[in-house]
Amino acid sequence: MPANTDMAWCPGCGNFPILNIIKMALSELDIPPEEVVMCSGIGQAAKTPQYLRVHYFNGLHGRALPPAIAIKNSNPSLTVIAESGDGDTYGEGGNHFLHTIRRNPNITNIVHNNMVYGLTKGQASPTSEKGMKTPVQVDGVVLEPFNPVATAITLGATFVGRVFSGDILQAKEIVKQAILHKGYALVDVFQPCIVFNKQNTYQWFKENTYYLDETHEKGNRSKALDIAFNMEKMALGVIYQAAEKPSYETLVRAGAEPLYKTPLDTGALSQLIEGYSK
Amino acid sequence: MKRFSGDISLVLGGAAGQGVQTVEALLVQVLKREGYNVFASKEYMSRIRGGSNSTEIRITDTKRRAFVKRIDLLFAMDKGVIPHLKDRISERTLVFGEKEKVGTLANHEIYDVPFTRFANELGNPIFTSTVAVGIALGVLGADLEAFETYLREHFERKGEEIVKKNIEAAQKGYTFGKHLAYDEGIEVHIKREKKVSEELLMEGSEALGLGTLAGGCNYISSYPMSPGTVLLNYLAAHGKPFGVVVDQAEDEIAAINQGLGAGYAGARAVVTTSGGGFSLMTEGVSLAGMIETPIVIHIGQRPGPATGLPTRTEQGDLNLALYAGHGEFPRVILAPGTHQETFSLARHAFYLADKYQIPVFILMDQYLIDSIVSFPKDDLTVKLVEHFIVETKEDYRRYEITKDGISPRGIPGHGTGLVCVDSDEHDESAHITESASVRLLMHEKRLRKSIGITDEALLPTEIGNLKDAETLIVAWGSNRGVLEEALELSGNTAVAGLHFHQVYPLPEKAKKSFKGKKIVVLENNASGQFANVLRLEYGIKVTESILKYDGDPFSVEEVVEKIKALV
Numbered sequence: 102m103p104a105n106t107d108m109a110w111c112p113g114c115g116n117f118p119i120l121n122i123i124k125m126a127l128s129e130l131d132i133p134p135e136e137v138v139m140c141s142g143i144g145q146a147a148k149t150p151q152y153l154r155v156h157y158f159n160g161l162h163g164r165a166l167p168p169a170i171a172i173k174n175s176n177p178s179l180t181v182i183a184e185s186g187d188g189d190t191y192g193e194g195g196n197h198f199l200h201t202i203r204r205n206p207n208i209t210n211i212v213h214n215n216m217v218y219g220l221t222k223g224q225a226s227p228t229s230e231k232g233m234k235t236p237v238q239v240d241g242v243v244l245e246p247f248n249p250v251a252t253a254i255t256l257g258a259t260f261v262g263r264v265f266s267g268d269i270l271q272a273k274e275i276v277k278q279a280i281l282h283k284g285y286a287l288v289d290v291f292q293p294c295i296v297f298n299k300q301n302t303y304q305w306f307k308e309n310t311y312y313l314d315e316t317h318e319k320g321n322r323s324k325a326l327d328i329a330f331n332m333e334k335m336a337l338g339v340i341y342q343a344a345e346k347p348s349y350e351t352l353v354r355a356g357a358e359p360l361y362k363t364p365l366d367t368g369a370l371s372q373l374i375e376g377y378s379k
Numbered sequence: 380m381k382r383f384s385g386d387i388s389l390v391l392g393g394a395a396g397q398g399v400q401t402v403e404a405l406l407v408q409v410l411k412r413e414g415y416n417v418f419a420s421k422e423y424m425s426r427i428r429g430g431s432n433s434t435e436i437r438i439t440d441t442k443r444r445a446f447v448k449r450i451d452l453l454f455a456m457d458k459g460v461i462p463h464l465k466d467r468i469s470e471r472t473l474v475f476g477e478k479e480k481v482g483t484l485a486n487h488e489i490y491d492v493p494f495t496r497f498a499n500e501l502g503n504p505i506f507t508s509t510v511a512v513g514i515a516l517g518v519l520g521a522d523l524e525a526f527e528t529y530l531r532e533h534f535e536r537k538g539e540e541i542v543k544k545n546i547e548a549a550q551k552g553y554t555f556g557k558h559l560a561y562d563e564g565i566e567v568h569i570k571r572e573k574k575v576s577e578e579l580l581m582e583g584s585e586a587l588g589l590g591t592l593a594g595g596c597n598y599i600s601s602y603p604m605s606p607g608t609v610l611l612n613y614l615a616a617h618g619k620p621f622g623v624v625v626d627q628a629e630d631e632i633a634a635i636n637q638g639l640g641a642g643y644a645g646a647r648a649v650v651t652t653s654g655g656g657f658s659l660m661t662e663g664v665s666l667a668g669m670i671e672t673p674i675v676i677h678i679g680q681r682p683g684p685a686t687g688l689p690t691r692t693e694q695g696d697l698n699l700a701l702y703a704g705h706g707e708f709p710r711v712i713l714a715p716g717t718h719q720e721t722f723s724l725a726r727h728a729f730y731l732a733d734k735y736q737i738p739v740f741i742l743m744d745q746y747l748i749d750s751i752v753s754f755p756k757d758d759l760t761v762k763l764v765e766h767f768i769v770e771t772k773e774d775y776r777r778y779e780i781t782k783d784g785i786s787p788r789g790i791p792g793h794g795t796g797l798v799c800v801d802s803d804e805h806d807e808s809a810h811i812t813e814s815a816s817v818r819l820l821m822h823e824k825r826l827r828k829s830i831g832i833t834d835e836a837l838l839p840t841e842i843g844n845l846k847d848a849e850t851l852i853v854a855w856g857s858n859r860g861v862l863e864e865a866l867e868l869s870g871n872t873a874v875a876g877l878h879f880h881q882v883y884p885l886p887e888k889a890k891k892s893f894k895g896k897k898i899v900v901l902e903n904n905a906s907g908q909f910a911n912v913l914r915l916e917y918g919i920k921v922t923e924s925i926l927k928y929d930g931d932p933f934s935v936e937e938v939v940e941k942i943k944a945l946v
Contacts, residue, residue: 109811138791140640143802150799151810156791158643159801159809160636161666167600167633168640174624175598175644176792200629354624360597361645361790363622365764370592373617374759377579379412 109148115266115292116145119213120152122269122290123182126276127155137180140169142194144220146186146213163193166201166210170349173206176359177350180280181208188218191227191247198249202256202285207348209279209286212249213266215294216301223297233300251329253287254322254341260286261325261341265306266293268337275339283345291337313338320344381473384568385440388447389515392433392464393456395426398508402454403434403751405512405529410438411580411753412525414571418860419751420446422931425605425689431459438519440570444717444752444860448934454515455481456494473565475514490559497551506548513549517556519567523549578753586718587677587743588613590725591649592621595764596675598646600626600637602656605689606745607679610651631656635663635674642672643800645768645790647729651677654696655686661703664738668708670800671778671786671825673732673739675725676700680744682930691930692746694856694903697912700740701883707822709735709829712883714742716840716859719758720880721747731835733767735828736788742882744903746932747857771796776807780820784827829884836886842866842876850945851896852925855879855909858901858933865938874942882909885916893919899945901925903933 110116127137137155141147143162150157156179158168169183190198190212201210217235218224224237227247234241253261260282264272272290279286291306313336318324325341350357391406393399400421407417418437424430435450437443450467453460455476461468461484468474474484478491492514498506509530516526530545559565581589587610599618601611615625624646628634631652638648652660657678667674678700682693700712711731715721725741732739771789775796779786786807789798799809804821806812840859843866845851850873854862859878866876877892879885893913898921900910905928910921925941927933 106810134797135795136792138644148811151801154797156797157799157801157809158640158670159799159803159811160639160670161662161802164632164636167628167636168643170626171598171600171637171640171646171648172644172791174626175641175646176790179644179792196629197633200633353626354622355619358622359645359790359792360622360624360641360647361766361768361793363597365593365595366621367761367763369620370589371761373592374579374589374756374761377581377585378577378756 106152108152110145111296113295114145115215115294116149116213118266118269119290119292120149122266122272122276123149123211124153125269125273126280129273130277130280132180136178137182138172140165140172140181140183142185142189144186144189146184147189149184163189164197165189166194166197169208170201170204170206173208174350174353177207177357178359182211182280183208184211185213186219187212187214187216187228188226191249195227199252199256202253202258204349205257205259205285205346206350207283207285209276209288211276211288211290213292214249214289215292215298217294217298219294219297230300246332248329248332249287249289250340251326254325254329258287258341259284259343259345260339262287262339263289263291263335263337265291265310265337267303267306271312271337278339282342284348310335310337313340381564382566383451386443387438387451387567387569388449389436389438389452389454390433390450390464390467391436391454391456392431392460394429394459395424395432396428397456399432399434399456401508402511403436405508406515407436407751408580409512409516409526409529410436410521411578412529412576413521414573414576415521415569416440416442416575417751417753418443418445420746420932421749423690431463433460433464438569443864444750445864445935446746446861446932448936452518454511458482475518490563492555492559497555498548501544501548501551506544509545509548510552513552514556517553518560518565520560523553574755575753577756579756579759580751580753581718582749582751583718583721583743583747584609584613584749586721587725587741587748588617589759590722592618593722593761594675594726594729595647596649596729597622598624598638598641598648599651600628600634600641600648601651602628602631602634604653604656605679606681606748607652607656607677609679609748610649610677631659632662635660635676636666638674639663639667639670639672642674643670643791643798645793647673647733649675649677651679653679653681654683654699657696657699657703665704665706665708666802667738668704668706668710668825669802671736672800673736675728675732675739675741677741677743679748680742682928688930690745692744692903692932693928693930694742694744694908695928697742697882697904697908700742701912708737708825709832710738710740710883711832711881712740712742714856714880714882715747716854716856716878716880718752719754722759724880730765731832735785735832737828737832742856744857768793770794771798777809778805778807778821778824780807780824783831784824785831786824833884833887836884837881838886839889839892840878840880841892842878843874844872845875845877845892848873848875849897850874850899851893852876852899852901852942853879853909853913854901855882858903861933861935861938862901864935865942868935868939869942871942871946873946879909883912883916885912890917893917897922899923899925901933901938903927
């Protein structure tokens with residue numbers, strides 16, 4: 102990033118450590134920038150690719166995942182990361198979230214989860230806690246919060262992790278594992294919004310989360326679901342990781358040649374046309 | 380009088396699931412093999428079983444590609460057919476059907492033809508379609524040989540017994556049809572030509588599929604919606620040898636956003652839908668305009684608003700394609716009038732989208748998509764695909780300001796540069812900006828592409844003698860065939876036609892064709908959408924409009940009547 106880059110984030114924003122987490126993960130994994138494509142939607146989190154030296158597709162609100170799937174299908178050799186916020190991924194893009202998990206493309210999905218809408222100034226997000234008062238939810242949020250971790254496990258995701266942006270070292274390790282994992286990998290990142298979310302602060306996240314230790318059986322789906330459903334004390338780490346299964350780009354196409362390199366087989370087309378003269 | 384010569388309209392009617400479409404497919408195929416010119420179009424209800432559907436097969440001395448209201452021979456498979464088609468049945472119409480199934484028609488004879496009885500005699504009602512085709516061929520005085528060959532080819536893999544039974548069914552029907560024609564004095568005289576038997580025979584949807592492949596398409600993500608689904612089906616069935624990735628999206632929003640992701644990564648992507656599905660895609664059209672990523676959008680039009688008439692036809696979505704997407708950016712809208720044009724325009728759409736990095740629309744409709752016709756093989760040419768991508772260098776900037784507005788398009792992973800695109804206003808390297816001066820440069824760069832696009836706009840097709848005509852009838856898209864035939868039949872040299880297969884932007888050069896003429900626009904909608912485009916693009920005032928919006932295509936007869944009324 103050039104030194105004169107004008108960062109659009111508020112000083113002290115939880116996005117800064119996430120940016121560092123991704124930089125460190127990519128550099129430690131030694132993935133060259135020209136092999137990484139980041140897809141994002143809209144919102145403060147979605148601006149992350151702007152501040153990285155990678156290819157990026159910064160598309161529309163809620164739509165980070167559809168282009169990510171298509172880019173991976175079109176050129177499977179690229180490392181594709183879709184990154185956006187909780188509103189973008191779980192609200193506006195909810196349907197894509199569900200069906201991307203079902204497809205299982207070999208991409209990493211990093212979701213900045215600060216439980217509030219930042220760029221539109223403080224409304225509830227799908228993950229806001231019940232009772233949180235906002236300029237729209239004036240009497241407090243009445244909806245049940247969306248549970249991305251449980252949803253992803255239920256839909257058959259083979260890698261589901263949750264980290265806290267306040268712990269860069271642990272978060273970076275899990276993001277690395279997610280990138281290396283073959284198949285769709287979700288990393289939900291707890292992150293405070295210091296301007297609009299006075300409820301879920303650095304302190305709150307510290308008090309309401311715990312680290313999974315080595316005794317956690319991350320391949321045990323029902324145990325992982327029990328952990329995912331516990332919203333009182335929320336686990337950090339790889340909550341669920343199952344045996345890899347064939348990823349989407351290996352199922353919908355043959356080989357891994359980038360599509361821009363495949364010329365039209367004029368002979369096959371002429372033959373196909375000829376068939377209509379029968 | 381039961382003599383038909385030169386131009387016959389044979390209509391098959393029945394409930395959904397009764398095999399009307401099977402009979403149609405068999406009959407057009409066999410007639411083409413025997414050297415007859417055929418054109419078939421169909422209408423059907425939005426249901427899987429029951430209701431009343433029909434298909435019209437025209438068999439003609441000269442090539443036709445239009446629907447006629449008139450029915451010469453009607454084959455009715457069930458009781459719903461006669462009430463459903465009563466407005467098209469005249470004294471001259473010969474009606475064939477099983478007496479106990481089709482009911483009666485006042486003052487009209489119905490020839491009792493035992494479709495199912497013959498099939499049951501052969502042990503299975505499944506032979507009904509084969510019997511029906513046999514009877515039709517017998518009545519028409521066609522040969523049976525081509526049908527037998529077809530049945531042999533078609534059922535070979537199902538075993539000799541099935542082949543034998545089908546041929547038996549065909550013969551039984553054929554003999555019956557021949558005798559019936561002889562006994563009743565039915566005579567049909569239609570020219571047969573050897574060269575027709577060698578022609579290509581296909582549906583509009585197949586021409587679209589082939590043209591899409593010819594354009595180098597290798598990515599489709601779409602959500603099923605009639606009548607747009609045909610392209611998704613076609614590429615799923617035939618795209619594999621061409622490396623086409625086929626994705627059934629969770630919704631149309633995902634479909635177009637996937638299409639753009641694929642285009643960004645260097646694929647040639649298409650999405651297919653109908654008006655309702657396209658409404659959901661409009662945010663993606665705007666994104667294509669901003670990130671300057673090619674996308675081809677096929678809209679199979681059907682009558683709206685909302686769910687409208689799901690299986691009927693209309694040209695009601697020109698405005699939608701023209702204005703879809705917020706903000707200002709260039710686009711092209713193509714609307715083929717024939718099967719050959721469908722093929723060449725589908726290919727052309729990918730060329731334009733790639734060259735100018737814009738959204739390009741192909742507007743079809745149910746009528747053209749579902750119609751079947753034959754044409755010479757040479758009408759479809761296959762050539763190598765021209766690509767417009769560059770290998771990037773380290774200092775690559777995706778949105779470099781250029782004179783013609785086209786920034787060289789790099790692909791991630793192809794070269795050493797980084798390829799970045801952003802839906803926010805951005806600078807040359809795709810970083811978000813709110814600088815007014817950069818905004819001006821970028822917006823003008825994008826809009827500048829319109830100059831090249833308009834220079835390349837396709838010229839309309841002249842029908843008849845434009846020079847001497849006082850009145851010019853303008854049509855677009857699927858109405859080419861009906862206008863050609865109606866003008867020919869009306870024989871009035873004071874009236875000529877002009878057919879646009881590129882409907883936006885319009886070529887500057889064609890403007891002079893309108894000078895000093897009375898202008899009438901023929902289109903399948905209620906508000907005269909193309910008439911508005913003519914005014915917008917050429918500043919032309921349209922004198923009169925011939926409009927139709929009941930869900931059916933124009934018939935030759937009604938256009939002939941309208942032309943008479945004009946003069």
